[in-house]
Amino acid sequence: MNEKTEKLIDKKGIRGDGRKVDELRPLKLQVGVLPNADGSAYIEHGKNKILAAAYGPREMHPKHLAQADRMVLRARYHMAPFSVQERKSPAPSRREVELSKVIKESLEPALFLELYPRTGVDVFIEVLQADGGTRCASITAAALAIADAGVPMRDLVVACAAGKVEDQVVLDLYDAEDKLGSADVPVAYMPNLNAITLLQMDGILAPAEFEKAVSMAMDGCKKIYEIQKEALKTKYMVVKETDKEIEE
Amino acid sequence: MSSLVTKVKVKQIEALLEKGTRMDGRTLLDTREIKIEQGIIEKAEGSARVLLGKTEVVVGVKVETGEPFPDTPKDGVMTVNAELVPLASPNFEPGPPDENSIELARVVDRGIRESHAVDTEKLCIEEGKQVFVVFVDVYVLNHDGNLIDASALAAMAALLNTKMPNYEIKDGELKIKQGYTPLPMKSHPITVTIGKINGKLVVDPALEEESVMDSRITFATNEEGNICAIQKGLSGCFTPQQILDASKIALDKAVELRKKLNW
Numbered sequence: 001m002n003e004k005t006e007k008l009i010d011k012k013g014i015r016g017d018g019r020k021v022d023e024l025r026p027l028k029l030q031v032g033v034l035p036n037a038d039g040s041a042y043i044e045h046g047k048n049k050i051l052a053a054a055y056g057p058r059e060m061h062p063k064h065l066a067q068a069d070r071m072v073l074r075a076r077y078h079m080a081p082f083s084v085q086e087r088k089s090p091a092p093s094r095r096e097v098e099l100s101k102v103i104k105e106s107l108e109p110a111l112f113l114e115l116y117p118r119t120g121v122d123v124f125i126e127v128l129q130a131d132g133g134t135r136c137a138s139i140t141a142a143a144l145a146i147a148d149a150g151v152p153m154r155d156l157v158v159a160c161a162a163g164k165v166e167d168q169v170v171l172d173l174y175d176a177e178d179k180l181g182s183a184d185v186p187v188a189y190m191p192n193l194n195a196i197t198l199l200q201m202d203g204i205l206a207p208a209e210f211e212k213a214v215s216m217a218m219d220g221c222k223k224i225y226e227i228q229k230e231a232l233k234t235k236y237m238v239v240k241e242t243d244k245e246i247e248e
Numbered sequence: 249m250s251s252l253v254t255k256v257k258v259k260q261i262e263a264l265l266e267k268g269t270r271m272d273g274r275t276l277l278d279t280r281e282i283k284i285e286q287g288i289i290e291k292a293e294g295s296a297r298v299l300l301g302k303t304e305v306v307v308g309v310k311v312e313t314g315e316p317f318p319d320t321p322k323d324g325v326m327t328v329n330a331e332l333v334p335l336a337s338p339n340f341e342p343g344p345p346d347e348n349s350i351e352l353a354r355v356v357d358r359g360i361r362e363s364h365a366v367d368t369e370k371l372c373i374e375e376g377k378q379v380f381v382v383f384v385d386v387y388v389l390n391h392d393g394n395l396i397d398a399s400a401l402a403a404m405a406a407l408l409n410t411k412m413p414n415y416e417i418k419d420g421e422l423k424i425k426q427g428y429t430p431l432p433m434k435s436h437p438i439t440v441t442i443g444k445i446n447g448k449l450v451v452d453p454a455l456e457e458e459s460v461m462d463s464r465i466t467f468a469t470n471e472e473g474n475i476c477a478i479q480k481g482l483s484g485c486f487t488p489q490q491i492l493d494a495s496k497i498a499l500d501k502a503v504e505l506r507k508k509l510n511w
Contacts (some may be wrong), residue, residue, distance in 0.1 A: 206473075
């Protein structure tokens with residue numbers, strides 16, 4: 001975004017990138033994109049481009065981290081140095097350490113950890129391009145990667161943010177809104193179980209605005225959920241079609 | 249992380265919660281006793297010790313001069329760091345900050361930053377060149393649960409106790425003068441953490457409760473009753489209704505604490 005943008009939302013309620021206040025950015029999800037990983041997914045959410053790979057369940061390394069009564073899920077959220085305007089040092093920042101932790105905690109409720117004692121599942125997330133809302137897009141992709149690895153799940157986890165821009169509650173903030181807006185509320189959600197697995201906020205919101213933001217983000221999550229499920233099915237549709245070709 | 253708790257104790261905690269009470273006799277909505285002592289470290293520009301039940305946290309504030317961030321040339325800098333020092337718990341180990349101490353520091357930071365508690369504009373010495381840098385260092389001395397609330401409280405108490413050196417600019421050079429002025433503050437955020445055990449929401453979880461709770465949620469709120477920061481933690485989840493209930497509890501608790509602390 002250039003500095004000249006005066007208003008993030010115009011009089012007609014149209015945002016800087018042409019969206020309505022309750023509209024999601026264009027979304028593209030693809031499953032099984034990395035041959036070496038047990039499961040993988042790629043997401044394009046607006047200008048965000050993020051890869052997620054899942055490995056496991058496999059033996060834990062180092063071994064002493066294994067838990068006798070459950071599986072250990074590890075998540076690593078990492079931004080590529082070229083993913084943002086100013087080059088980011090490749091060393092993990094404090095922000096990335098915190099996000100790795102909250103992403104892991106947002107995915108754990110979906111897994112049957114107690115059924116896989118002594119094993120580990122690793123989820124690696126690489127942000128190739130960031131444009132606001134990367135933690136949410138990362139969770140959406142990471143859940144798909146775990147599902148693609150064949151790890152049983154209670155539900156997919158899907159995430160989306162809402163926030164406050166120009167005194168209005170809006171869905172799915174992009175970079176400029178995230179930086180110039182007055183609040184950001186990322187939410188991760190398991191739609192089938194009606195359970196929120198990640199909730200953070202920064203900025204200032206009145207309690208009523210907060211309530212509206214959470215419900216708006218949940219509605220956004222439900223829409224992305226459909227795309228997520230479609231992406232998972234699509235992988236196997238392609239396999240079926242190739243099968244047919246062989247038979248013919 | 250949390251320490252081991254026997255299954256008998258887990259059952260006991262859960263049974264008590266069903267009856268609306270807790271191991272230490274509190275109701276589900278009670279905070280433990282709070283003690284605040286300010287100015288305990290003379291060499292720091294500001295300091296405070298907070299006891300939240302048996303959880304003990306010391307915060308020291310150091311003020312130095314440095315460069316502003318390029319995107320905020322007119323603002324001073326405030327940074328929060330947290331150390332889970334090994335003397336505070338058998339489960340803390342020496343070494344670089346792990347994800348738990350980084351999360352703690354960032355949640356405390358977010359509450360102070362997003363409520364604009366420190367008036368960073370007034371910390372500017374020369375735009376784009378020199379500003380005051382406020383280092384808030386959280387030192388956990390005894391871990392008995394709810395480090396977030398104890399640390400947030402101690403950080404605010406230390407900032408309210410912080411004195412800035414007086415200065416003048418002579419020939420473009422910064423000269424420190426005699427005397428001090430208080431650190432400019434704009435807001436007093438209050439942080440309240442709520443744990444979820446067996447579907448029940450409990451305020452200010454103690455250590456043994458933390459080891460059985462499946463998730464927690466932290467709200468920082470300001471004087472106007474607005475929410476300025478939230479962090480959900482641990483591997484459990486909340487229903488949307490539980491989130492709303494928790495936010496109401498946190499807002500009510502903050503009003504109560506604000507009265508008690510006179511913030």
